[in-house]
Amino acid sequence: MTAAPVLEARAVEKWYGVHPAVRRVDFSLAGGEFLTLFGPNGAGKSTLLRLLSGTLRPTRGEVHLNGQPLQYGDPEWRARIGVLSHQSFLYGQLTAEENLRLYGRLYGLPDLPGRIEGRLREVGLWERRADAARGFSRGMIQRLALARTLLHDPEVVLLDEPYTGLDPHAARVLRGVLEQLKDGRRTVLLVTHNLSQGLELADRVAVQVGGRWISDEPRAAVDAARFEHVYTERVGGAR
Amino acid sequence: MSAFVRQVLAIAGKDLTLEARSRERLVSMLTFAVLVAVIFSFALDPTVRGRSIAGAMLWVTVIFAGMLGLGRSFASEREQDALLGLLLAPLDRSALFLGKFLANLLILLVTELVIFPVYALFFQLPLGRGVGGLALVVLLASVGFMALGTLFSAVAAHTRLGETMLPILLLPLLLPVVIFAASATQHLLIGRPLAEQASALRMLLAFDVIFVVVGALVFGAVVEE
Numbered sequence: 275m276t277a278a279p280v281l282e283a284r285a286v287e288k289w290y291g292v293h294p295a296v297r298r299v300d301f302s303l304a305g306g307e308f309l310t311l312f313g314p315n316g317a318g319k320s321t322l323l324r325l326l327s328g329t330l331r332p333t334r335g336e337v338h339l340n341g342q343p344l345q346y347g348d349p350e351w352r353a354r355i356g357v358l359s360h361q362s363f364l365y366g367q368l369t370a371e372e373n374l375r376l377y378g379r380l381y382g383l384p385d386l387p388g389r390i391e392g393r394l395r396e397v398g399l400w401e402r403r404a405d406a407a408r409g410f411s412r413g414m415i416q417r418l419a420l421a422r423t424l425l426h427d428p429e430v431v432l433l434d435e436p437y438t439g440l441d442p443h444a445a446r447v448l449r450g451v452l453e454q455l456k457d458g459r460r461t462v463l464l465v466t467h468n469l470s471q472g473l474e475l476a477d478r479v480a481v482q483v484g485g486r487w488i489s490d491e492p493r494a495a496v497d498a499a500r501f502e503h504v505y506t507e508r509v510g511g512a513r
Numbered sequence: 514m515s516a517f518v519r520q521v522l523a524i525a526g527k528d529l530t531l532e533a534r535s536r537e538r539l540v541s542m543l544t545f546a547v548l549v550a551v552i553f554s555f556a557l558d559p560t561v562r563g564r565s566i567a568g569a570m571l572w573v574t575v576i577f578a579g580m581l582g583l584g585r586s587f588a589s590e591r592e593q594d595a596l597l598g599l600l601l602a603p604l605d606r607s608a609l610f611l612g613k614f615l616a617n618l619l620i621l622l623v624t625e626l627v628i629f630p631v632y633a634l635f636f637q638l639p640l641g642r643g644v645g646g647l648a649l650v651v652l653l654a655s656v657g658f659m660a661l662g663t664l665f666s667a668v669a670a671h672t673r674l675g676e677t678m679l680p681i682l683l684l685p686l687l688l689p690v691v692i693f694a695a696s697a698t699q700h701l702l703i704g705r706p707l708a709e710q711a712s713a714l715r716m717l718l719a720f721d722v723i724f725v726v727v728g729a730l731v732f733g734a735v736v737e738e
Contacts, residue, residue, distance in 0.1 A: 329600055329737070347733065349603030363598025365527070365589055367534045379523040380602040382516050422598070 278341070280305045280461045281326065281430050286335035288321050288485075295321040297485040298335070303478075305429075306458040310476035310493075311465045314509050318485040319465040320359075323432045326463070327357050339430065353381060356428035360438040362419035366408030370399050370418050373407055374425055381426040393421035397451055413444025420451055431455060433464040437471050449474065469502050483509055517608050524599075524612025529619060531589050538582040538620055546578040546628045554635045567638050568699025572691050574628060576658065579621050580680055583662040586617055587670035596670075596736065606733030614663040614728065621655050638702055646707035647698065653717035654694035660724035661686055667735045693717050 279302035288296040295318040303309055313319045324330035326337055328344050328351050337344040344351055364373045371390055378386040394400040397417035402410070407418060416436060423431065436452070437445050452475060455462050466472040473479065473493065479501070480490040488508060532538055553570050590596035599609060629651070633640040640647065662683060669679040697713040 327601060329597060347606075349605070352601055353603040355601070357601050359594065359597070361594035361597070363595050363601070364593055365531065365595055366592060367531050367589070368527070372530070376523055376527050377598070377602060380520055380599070380604045382519065382603070 278305070279303060279338075280307075280340055281463070282338040282341075283322075283326065284336045284338065286322070286325055286332045286337060288318070288325055288330065289333045294318075294485045296325060296332070299482075299485075299487050301480065301487065301490060303430075303461050303463065305461055306456075307477050308456055308462040308464070308475055309478040309480060310472040311463060311480045311482055312467060312469065312472055312505060313465075313482035314467055317482045319482055320434050321485075322482065323357065323359075323434050323463070323465055326430075327355055327432055328352060353426060354429050356423040356426065356431045357434070358416075358420055358423040358431070358436050359434045360436070362407075362415050363422065364407045364415065364419060367406055369404050369406055370394060370410075370421075371403040373418065374422060377422050378425055383426055389425060393425055396424075396454070397421045398447070411444070412439045413441065413447060416440060416444070416448055417451060420448070424455075429460060431460050431462045433462065435466055436464070437466065437468055445471065469498075469505065473498055473501070481505060481508070517605055520604055520608035521612045521615065524604075524609055525615040525619075528586075528589070528613060528616030532616070532620060538585050539623060541585075542578040542582045542620070542624045543627055545581055546574050546624060547631055549574045549577070550628070550631050550635050564636060564638055564702060566699075567632060567636055567702050568695040568697075570636075571629065571632055571698060572654070572695040574632075575621075575625060575655075576684075576687065576691060578624055578628065579655075579658055579662060580683065582620055582624070583617065583659075583666040583683075584669070584676040584679055586613065586663065586666040591670065600737060606736065607729040609736070610663060610667075610729050610732035611725075613667075614660055614725070617663050617666075618655060618659040621659055622652070625651055625655065639704070640702075642704060643701050643707060646710070647701050649707070649714065650694060650697045650701065650710070650717070653714060653721060654690055657690045657717060657720040657724050658687060660721065660728045661690075664724075664728040664732060664735065667732065671735070690717065690720050693720075 282302040283299050286296060286299045299322060311319055321330065325332050328346060331346060339351060339354060368376065374390045374393065375386060378389060383389055391400065394403050397420055399414060399418055407415060410418065436448060440448060456475060464472060476493045479493050479496050481488050629640060632638055665679060665683045668682060669676065672678050693713045693716045697710040700710055701707065
């Protein structure tokens with residue numbers, strides 16, 4: 275029996291004038307599924323994430339969450355999605371705790387002090403809670419941004435190039451935190467152009483080139499070495 | 514307290530905390546305002562009594578100092594794309610507008626608390642007499658100015674030449690507020706009773722209501738794509 279889809283894109287397209295950013299993307303993600311979307315720079319991956327998060331309207335097609343079409347301006351939709359981008363959405367002059375408190379208030383979360391402590395401990399920043407975010411390293415910023423993303427316990431998590439700019443140690447720490455997202459409750463879509471990092475956690479693997487999905491298959495069916503070869507060939511060929 | 518009010522206060526509190534830590538807007542607005550007062554005091558013909566044109570001088574200074582602050586109103590949201598973070602939250606766009614408007618208004622009022630005494634000192638203005646009426650004019654004009662200013666600073670933040678565009682977009686629409694504020698201020702400074710300014714006050718109040726309501730309604734369309 276196939277689990278009911280949590281997140282669906284139905285023939286979603288986004289055009290900027292005559293330039294297509296996303297072309298007729300169709301997919302569905304079941305609850306607890308972790309999909310990694312690969313693609314070169316300019317493939318339209320970040321645009322797709324913005325379409326899925328409801329901050330951008332598709333030119334054509336629909337996005338559905340738990341079978342319901344996305345209603346733009348509906349706060350309920352936004353409360354169920356968490357987005358981690360390569361930009362942190364944080365305020366440098368606020369402390370780690372103040373940043374989370376601000377977002378917690380905007381989401382109207384109960385028991386905010388307890389949630390903030392829990393998230394900061396998870397990402398290993400509890401001891402630095404009173405420090406301004408502007409003094410944090412890139413890795414710490416990204417972990418704090420992840421704490422912000424998960425603060426409201428979203429059922430769908432969209433991750434846009436979360437490893438960008440991280441050194442190997444910081445990337446390893448972040449990977450450990452992302453691994454905890456595979457708890458069977460959360461549906462995760464990770465966008466990256468880094469093959470090894472993207473394959474590590476995925477249940478499903480898709481490739482987007484020139485705005486189109488050119489493949490979508492289970493991770494178990496993917497041989498990493500062959501995938502890398504085919505991906506390089508197809509992406510190179512499409513450029 | 515309703516969720517909407519909590520969101521408004523969270524946004525206003527965030528902006529005021531950021532300003533209290535950086536003081537970049539207040540310092541630039543106050544420095545600009547005092548410099549303009551100094552320039553006016555030297556540039557004016559000594560035979561012209563400052564009091565006779567004080568209303569206009571004061572409001573020209575307030576408007577341009579305020580515009581300087583508005584230009585930085587979305588600076589913190591541009592860093593790290595924090596505006597997108599706010600838009601991703603289940604935050605009512607009107608609450609975002611009102612929160613930013615409230616913070617901008619408080620910052621402007623603090624600036625005005627310094628500008629008016631500085632002008633009183635330079636041009637021997639009798640601020641003590643009718644200070645209540647003057648405060649009412651300042652408050653009403655500042656509300657309209659900041660409501661429109663908050664909306665257009667969001668428009669300008671989305672354009673490539675944002676800080677250049679802001680005065681070009683804002684000043685023409687702000688003209689009625691400036692005219693009524695300068696006229697009422699001038700009359701109060703020369704000792705005319707507040708009751709004579711009732712129509713100017715009513716017009717300022719009408720502009721406040723229009724600008725705040727329109728700002729709250731259209732802000733979402735301005736900040737979202």
